[in-house]
Amino acid sequence: xxxxxxxxxxxxxxxxxxxxxxxxxxxxxxxxxxxxxxxxxxxxxxxxxxxxxxxxxxxxxxxxxxxxxxxxxxxxxxxxxxxxxxxxxxxxxxxxxxxxxx
Numbered sequence: 001x002x003x004x005x006x007x008x009x010x011x012x013x014x015x016x017x018x019x020x021x022x023x024x025x026x027x028x029x030x031x032x033x034x035x036x037x038x039x040x041x042x043x044x045x046x047x048x049x050x051x052x053x054x055x056x057x058x059x060x061x062x063x064x065x066x067x068x069x070x071x072x073x074x075x076x077x078x079x080x081x082x083x084x085x086x087x088x089x090x091x092x093x094x095x096x097x098x099x100x101x102x
Contacts, residue, residue, distance in 0.1 A: 017082055017083055018082070019049070019053070019054075019082045020054075020082065020083060020084045022047055022049075022054075024084060025047060025054040025056065025080055025084055026044045026047055026056065028080055028084035028085070028086070029044060029047070029054070029056040029058055029078045029080060029086075030044060030058055032078075032080075032085075032086040033058050033060070033076060033078055033086070033089060036086070036089065037060060037076075039060055039061065039062065040060075040061070041058045041059065041060050042059045042060060042061050042073070043058070043059045044056055044057065044058050044059075045057045045058070045059050045075065050079075052081060052082065053079065053080045053081040053082045053083075053084075053087065054079075054080040054082075054084070055077065055078070055079055055080075056077075056078045056080070057075055057076070057077055057078075057092070058075070058076045058078050059073055059074070059075055059076075060073065060074050060075075060076060061073055061097070062074045062094070068097060069096070069097050069098035070096065070097070070098065071096070071097040072094065072095075072096060072097070073094070073095050073096070073097050074091050074093065074094045074095075075091070075092050075093040075094075075095075076089050076090065076091050076092065077089065077090050077092050
């Protein structure tokens with residue numbers, strides 16, 4: 001049962017906060033991961049909603065080399081809550097930039 005105060009705001013205690021959009025989740029995933037790792041993400045290779053937020057795979061240049069195909073890349077799995085706050089992250093793969101998956 002909603003109280004008068006909750007009715008005025010249009011929300012009850014049982015309502016969950018609204019989930020951020022996919023583009024916003026991508027920006028949050030890359031921005032917060034960049035702060036944690038102190039390096040700039042190259043791309044988001046996957047993004048999907050989960051029951052409690054978002055799951056993103058973010059590609060990062062870990063070691064820049066010349067030529068750039070010799071650079072060392074890493075793939076990070078980033079978990080965000082529904083409002084886009086980073087909950088956890090983990091490196092799942094490390095590879096050469098010129099490497100092609102089979």
